[in-house]
Amino acid sequence: MITFFKTLAYRKVNALNERKQHVLNAAKRLFLENGFANTSIQNILDEAGISKGTFYNYFNSKNECLISIIEDSTENSSVLREELAAGRQDGPGLLADQILVRLQMNREQKIIRLYEAILHSGDPDLRNYMKAVHLSELAWLERRLTDVYGEQSRPFAADAALMHFGMLGQYLQFAPDITSTEELSNRILFVTKRTEALLKDMAETDEHLLEAGQFVLSADSPTLPSPRGVAADLLRLADTLPSERRETGREFAVFLSGELSEERPRTALLKTVAVPFRRLFDGLPNESEVRTVMSALWRLLAPDEIR
Template identity: 25%
Template sequence: MNKKKKQIVEAAQTLFIKKGFPATSIQDILEAANISKGTFYNYFSSKTECLMAILTFIKEEVIYNRQQLSLGKTSSDRHVFVQQIAARFHIDKKHNLMALFASLASSDTAHQELKDFLNQQYLEEITWMAERICEVFGEERRQHAYDNAAVCFGAIHLTSKILMDIGKTEIPIEDTIYFSLRQIEQMNAHPPFLKADYFLPYHHEKNYKEKDVKTLLHQTLTDIDSSVKKLQNEKLSYYQAFLLEQLESNEPNLFLMESVIASYQNALHGTKLEDKGKYIQILFTQLIAEV
């Protein structure tokens, strides 16, 4: 981040915490950062975009810290997992995000774009936790990974609030995390409630690093090919064959594919493959963005 952008972000973050996001105007940010309106709009189109940039930088700090904690350690190391979860809480505390989120929760003017952004970050955190639970507790947890992640995540937050309410703030967050992990060790006696397919749109970043998007899109379509045929939908089968044919070409017709994928997703609506359809749409959007 360059010096000027950092200057704006730091001023905005201080104001959002002090005054609350809804009460902070762009003019307030201009005065605090000692910049012109033109300079602000060189970097951000709105104060909502400015806030999302702040939260993105904080998220990147969390990711970096978690990567550093895992260096030279095995992925199944439970202590590392606890430290990685705690990293989010320590960094949020450092940036005083609780005060910021409190102002957002009480706001009736928060933009839908911002709400969607926050939901995306929250669901990505759940997805990260589900993957790490499989690494720490073993692949046999895969079927219940999202149930475990939801319960663990909820237990950490609720227990932390209870401890705060009764004045036991000296208890380290790591102790609360260990307590929450012990709770999920007792689970998994029943069929999973949260299915992995529900979360496909929230863990594509990991897949992008492992494979290029075109290959991943082709693989996803191939994986569900037999399931698509079982639906006995002639139009859907045509869409499926067309998309696979295009992805196997050196120069796929992205314009035609865009239209077909919209119809493909609509055809999957209400079926057991609906979540796969959403994931395919996300992958295709990413593919277009890379062209």
């Protein structure tokens, strides 16, 4: 009987998530076709075929709906970045590939046009949100530069991240029509190598303007997820898989949740199992929800985060 009610609860949660994703997809189409400013909540209701009450069950405002669209893309790229690193030697090549993932996703999903809509909106809340997104990306790049070039680069990594971000942006603006993976990768790797030279120069002269960790503090990072909560979500999601994938999914989820409950989780094994577990949900209706949970898991697996 308990299993029956658990199944009903899982189905209810999945249905809610699928409906929310349906609304997000409808809103995104309208924002891209008509512009954010020219799209009303009523337009979204009509496009999604929902009531006003349903919309407000998911979002407090049109702004919050737009932010959810961007966060969905950000979570997806974050998960893919971590999956790229699983079982692969770190270095400039991996860093360039991780940057490429975010760049391609922004282009393919036309997220850049949504960023532009925010910048032109004049809305202070949306502008503050975009500032936080920008700072979070700089914080990620600062951390990754320290990972790649060693602890001795930490005092200079914030300046290097800012210069890397600026150089790459200028190269991409200079040639906006370039879309091939190879050409984009070449530009990212070129800028990454120039950044390496800048890091060495700053270290030799012991000069820097920004303090280490400044971007993280400015971005006001969200509270770290609970290992117990992530473990419960993994087990719940495994039970939503189609029958032909469910047994494998449960095995992965039991292992992942078990490791998260340990005093010293084996991070390398967690990363190895997390990738095939997430891929079991490719193409399924709750794929977006799975990315959100996996994003929380990868945050827990960052250095010094668990416990």
